Amino acid sequence: MPFRPLVPDQPKGIGPVALDGNLIVHGDNLQALKALLPHYAGKVDCIFIDPPYNTGNEGWCYNDNVNAPMIKEWLESNPIGVEDGLRHDKWCAMMWPRLRLLYELLGDEGTIWVTLDDNEIHRARGILDEIFGEESFVCQIVTQSNKRGQTYKEIAKTHEYILVYGKTPFSVLHEIETEGENLPEKDDFGKYSARELRNRNPKFGRHNRPNLFYPFYAKSGFTDDNGNHYVSVEPFEGAEEIFPLNSSGGESCWRWGKDRSRARTENKSTEFLFAAKTRAGEWRVFEKYRKETIKAKTIWSDSKHITEQGTVELGKLGLADLFPFPKPLGLLEDVISIATSDDALILDSFAGSGTTGHAVLEANRRDGGSRRFILVEMEDYADNVTAERIRRVINGYDFEGIQRTEMLRERLNWRVLSNSEELVHKVEGIENLHSHEFDRIKKEVKDGELVVTGEKAVADRADGLGGSFTYCTLGDPVELDKILSGETLPPYSGLGAALFHMATNQSLETGNIREEDFYLGKADGQQVWLIYKPDLDWLKSPEAALTLARAKAFAATDPDKRHLVFAPTRFVSQKMLAEQNLPVEFVPLPFALYRIDRS
Template identity: 30%
Template sequence: MQKLGLKSRNITEDQKEKLKALFPEVFTEDKIDFEKLRLTLGDEVDEGEELYGMIWPGKKDCFKVIQEPSIGTLKPCRDESVNWDTTENLFIEGDNLEVLKLLQKSYYGKIKMIYIDPPYNTGNEFIYPDKYSESLETYLAYTGQVDDEGRKFSTNTEADGRFHSKWLNMMYPRLFLARNLLRDDGVIFISIDDNEIKNLRALCDEVFGEDNFLANVIWQHSIQPKGYTDIFSVHHNHVLCYRKTNRFMLKSIHRTEKDNKHYSNPDNDPNGDWRSGDVRNALYRPNLIYDILTPSGNVISPPPNGWRWSQETLNQKIASGEVIFNEGQSRIIRKIYLKNQSGRAPETIWFANDVGFTREAASSLKSLFDGVLPFDTAKPVRLIHRICEISGLEPDDIVLDFFAGSAPLAEALLTKDDFQHCKYILIQLPEHINTDKPHGKIAEQLNLLTVADIGKERIRRVIKKIEKERAEQLDFGEPKQDLGFKVFKLDKSNFKIWDGNIANKPIQEQLELAIDHIDPNSREEDILYEILLKSGFELTTPVEKLTVAGKKVYSAAEGALLICLEKNLTKELIRAIAEKEPHRVVCLDSGFKGNDQLKTNAVQIMKSFKVESFRTV
């Protein structure tokens, strides 16, 4: 009988398995023979001493961080949630590094789009800790869940000599883990300013691959010039865009009247309005260089690189009327019909009038909070609408933001018809608000003591606003919008997990864990969701409470997984569970009361009913 793994997905083992699938011959006794790998790759191996790449202090430690599994959990918080029983949206409070690790089993390769607005590293913004080996303990100390021994998150200043490297050490593991969560047709957008755009571009080239770079969008975030005389007035930020693989297809944006103003129909073409298009070839093609003889006998010479089409194709287009001669028959005109234009290619400059600006974001948030502003760095909802649009989101797609801030992504999805049936996962550290600033004082007055509190309250207010508007409208039977979200909070595991580093804890203390390894303060629902998460099920998986042989059993995903948390297991109960024919079963190990014979019988019973996996925890 196997134990359920209580640690997050092992990233190192995943990478080894991928390599083994490609090159099984380079493995000996499950170890990589790097000399064989070098010989297998042949000329592809660069043996030079100096290789191009990005190096910074602490980069090696980033890989250790990625490989170190999380032993935490995500505890459900019904009281702060909205429509818990029906919603498929998530708001998770916690250090996003730990949370991203915990999501690896359940959401690996499931996210369609990621948008993040990380700290810009201006010297005053909040930076996550780089004491990675203690990430969960540091987080628990920060949130007051364990004794604080002086470890804390802080701002990143140039005075400490590691200004850029601390930021890179913070971002690299998070981007690496985030990439794992993307679908093969997934895409990520990252807001950033000039302080770290160079480093972020290099970082993303390494994590996602240079071939998967799509754009560095310049977003005009400000319209009014700042009143300084000796420096440039900065009016832009960047939005970096990378796909996971070439399976991602960039979508067009909706056309506006402005886009169509150059279309007309001066010759009453039955195909409708049109505009002229280029007839020249972009590259030199000798086979496309030929003269055109007009109906009046004129000869039109080819452009330097040749025509856009072969002579046969051009003749067909002339016959169909798609290509016409001008009045003097001295040149040809290509017609591009408006009816064939379903959208417009997204461009790399986004103007404030089209996608919003920072003051608009502040004004919108202020309106939502009854005329006061509890948060001062929100992104405009229209900006995120544009990002969602070109991502090609479809109903039931999952969108992730692991620097959620005031939760503009949730509002963007909830308030646009095209994206109302997408699901979101928001992750936000419960960063304490700065009550020295005006917006911090306002947040405190509203009893919003952390950035996470502000994000949750924003979503609640958006939901209430939508519900009020819907109440005044007729119901035409459309699919119901998901107006809710489940709140989970990062915490230590409900199970006392053996610490292999006994230098940190006395061996006697470790051995005592074996007596009763369940935290006595844990609620049954906490244990249930930890088992779900670490069994690889999504946190929004439907869970039903059953009565089996007179005992309580939880059924997840319509019976695919049965979870029994009974502390006194019997052969009759085990058989009754197996008779439900689930794919997987998880029971408490302590429920067997040390009865090895009962364990053996349980395994045989599960096998007889073809239960694929039977584990204890």
């Protein structure tokens, strides 16, 4: 697949164009993930995807309604149905490259969450084991998606699955917050429990998290009315330095970055942080945690996780008729709570109705966080459903219309029809129990199913959550596919211009190029480099790799700037670059270029 750059469409977004902010990308997700790679390789904190389940009853559709011309053309010549003996092979062939790209985008501490049912769950585990490694498997969650179940089956199926994998052993998951009443401490701001701000996980420290190693300042006797010492990230008269050191004096790191700590202490309050001395006279910094937490379980059966709840939520936004079976907001809120911190980047490359973006905005409203989302949707509804939902959530909206709640969905087959009295009795029972809740109970047969829906006229105003996003499409292809065979090798400036645009969304000033030492140019405080020559044998040689020596040379040209280096491969890890305090970041050349196997 050729590379296609991101092209902002400002009128369809909210706020100024910002490729480093919230993004909604309309286009094939394989091409979109490739377009995102130069911007976000190794930077995504959480990936949530809801790919096609491949049930065999849809003619293999994407979200039950394929409209994209490219996919439609492919399906017409490759019909995928329950009789297709290759439908599982085709599903795996579709998922493999997408998961491979998602792996490249995920950060070392990140996790990926994949929703599926029984049709492909075992094949998905095989693919994920291969790409992420069996040791990176975290768990397989069972979610109750339908309380009544698929009653046309011999045993009514009520559940789906979520597969969870980490990128590396450094992957981090959190407990779920609860509004508990068992917090042991109390101050003027409410109940809390004191938790040391130092990261107690021995995997983390100054050596691999240098940005989380910095001093706090506190002074004996400088306390609030409850005896808690004020703490600051700025020095003041008489204050002592407090570094994140473990019990043996080793250099650990904080759980919060310096900007967040500054924001939580600049009003000279102990609402969020305070300092205290141990019996040995050593300072410690504590966070006032105001919510109880519990470990997440592998069975999720709360009503907020049920699929029809997603339909109700989309109905409140006035969009229920435009998208079937959206994922419920509560499901994504729990995933985000477990998988991310309050400044995380969350990616959904099968975005559908946009529930993931909605959940990110809700999470930020709830705790004042700065999480960002990237949503990718290929279908025509990317604008009028996915993006429109986010517009309404951000701006607020007036809703006057019909709120629909699905009460029953029953597939009609001969067994059901032969027991029609039982079905009629079930429908009458719904009417008797719930008719007072709705203006009417609607019964209709659609696509071979009896659907019973409660309808109620509502008129309401929802306040907006605030925020912004940039809407993008994919530009014309950059012809790189023939480079693999060496049939065509673009000149340095031609390839460099395409990659520079992908990385910076700016055009390249060709007069600044220094091809002899692989320099492209600078933009937004960063220097951009490209290790490349239009020579097939050279590209396959070790000379084409980013090495430690080369990284030092690049950094030495401008030590105060970030250096982004495109190269076919590397012989130095990002961890080693960090240990050497080199502001150099490796970005693999697009997947249409060389992936040299050095094993």
